[in-house]
Amino acid sequence: MPGPVLPYGRQTIEDDDITAVAEALKADFLTTGPLVERFELAFAETVGARHAVACANGTAALHLAMLALEVQPGEAVIAPAITFLATANCARYVGAEVVFADVDPASGLMTPDSLSEALTRLEGRRLRAVLPVHLRGDAVDLPGLEGLARDAGAVLVEDAPHALGTAMRFGNVTEMVGDVRHSAMATFSFHPVKTIATGEGGMVTTNDDRLAERLRTMRSHGMVRPQGREPWWYEMPEPGFNYRLPDVLCALGLSQLAKLPRFAARRRLLAARYREVLAPLAPAVRPAAQPPWSDPVLHLMTVLIDFEAVGRTRLEVVEALRARGVGSQVHYIPVNRQPYYRERYGELVLPGAEAWYARCLSLPLYPGMEDADVGRVADALKAALGL
Template identity: 70%
Template sequence: MGAGPFLPYGRQDIDADDIAAVVEALGADFLTTGPRVEAFEQAFAAAVGAPHAVACANGTAALHLSMLALGIGPGDRVAVPSVTFLATANCARFVGAEVIFTDVDPDTGLMTPATLAEALERAGPGPVRAVLPVHLRGDVADLAGLARIARQAGAVLVEDAPHALGSRADFGDGDQPVGNGRWSRAATFSFHPVKTIATGEGGMVTTADADVAARLRRLRSHGMERTPGADPWLYEMREPGFNYRLPDILCALGQSQLKRLPAFATRRRALAARYADALAPLAPHVRLATTPGWSRPVLHLLTVLIDFEALGRGRRPVVEALAAEGIGTQVHYIPVHAQPYYVGRYGPLDLPGAAAWYRRCLSLPLFPAMADADVDRVVAALSRALGLD
């Protein structure tokens, strides 16, 4: 085992104020569907500059609700990058739509206007209702360019943004926070423990469209709606929804964590900068994933691209060597188009950018409680594991 405590690739950071917020919520009248839900939504909307924010059970629920709220269903198609978590593609299948997998830039892992255009041409004629760019690691996809291609196809953008809370981008119209609705119809977030803020499980959808927000709120609670002035017990359901609510207890934690977002962002950026300096001597065999010029990320993942083949090393022995020194890593992600379900549904696809990304990527520890010395320890261990020391 290494010379220090085990460093996972990511973990939550909970302090005394977070615990106090949850304890206070536990002593309140509502454990769920109470005032802390709306308070968290309002604080989150303000944090990302969005007119509306709708809390829900988790990031997958946020994606599913977005598809439902936009009326996407059987006969429709949704474009998704292959380098992402399963939920991005699965949310289309949840509503009966088909998935068009796009390739990604091999050095950023992001969907690009060129890979989206290629995927739409490959897919041929038919309705494309939504394009779901993923802000992988926290770097922002080219929303301006993707929005242009999507409009030409008659589709809207839905940002899959669980990695990108606090990230910003400038596409020539000023610095904009991810999730403010400038380029997309909706943006989805996750508060899983390894994300930038944590509620245990939890998600959020932001939108500038009041009608979409209203439908999201109905659909997260079984489709129920109440008419002002009607009998107090009366509710009506015009379409079925789901139990995708986020409890007050978790919203209390989320609101407390949100107050810490500026500090989290500052620390993540400082750690990323230290990694950049520490990894520089390992070039060209090891380098950070590329940050596009427009992206101002708060990185959720610290992903390096390693030329395992040139080094004569397999990824698994490197992962195991790092684990033996108390350093956790992860691979983000196995290309979704290669999963058995999707191969069975759509056949094999040749997406060279996704293949190149997957072949080289490895995520190293990154979380706010890390010390500067932890970064040096990780890089030194990686150098040893790769035979570069």
């Protein structure tokens, strides 16, 4: 009989997390209180950014980034085809048009070459932002993408919910995802399957004082409080949104953030173990490619499987894994395939994204896994593939 079901991802909530939330529930503020700023300051220090602005979720973080940049209807934003829906949708929220970039079929990442190709499809629109995704936790080539975006008159906004804790080395300089050395902003998510969890929650980091102030204004209805007015006075120069993150969730975020070094070390160890036990399954199964500059804290343990060569469909493999107590997931269906985007932009052939989607499958990866669970997953995958 298989052991307990292993989901592809899961939060790690411990007694001190519960205590932190309970203390916040007993405090004076459940929302818009002091724990929000404490979480923001701790997060900014952790990733090496000047500012961190907390918000309701990772999608809100992306929307706020577009609002902070004042992206206008009819302008263009480039997003990779392999990502979650929110990366593209945030541009549509402000009326901008999405241009989908292809990805490297081995890593799933936007590359300078695929961005260069996407730049040829702007159709005369002004490009405002490029949204590379640090897919799975591996970092994109930020300097290469930054140069192309700058030359096109745009900025980078890193979509980084998978990559909290990921380090990068460009030249002789070690950097952290979120330190925004190459971008205007970076966005994060604290959904339960991410590296740290607040239930729902998001963050935007930036080194730009003006962008930080605009992010804070737009997350709270667009309200400002002019100096010299009565203490109750507020004004709304333009509508914003209620994208605040409550204190009670920031309490959980602070507790989780303190565990990031342990969570990161555990994810790295499990990923290394996966590479070891999956090696005998090559060439039918290979882990997603890791760029040489990336030292990831993987959110997803994605493997690429030659389903045709093994004579199994992906659905058959997923169901066989489930029967053995192993969960899995597909990250992602190319966003340009979605009915909304097909209707808006027509059929788009992106061979790298199609090749990635045809082969990808994400296996269980989370800090609460036991060492033996990795071997159990590998055995289940071998049996599911008939190898």
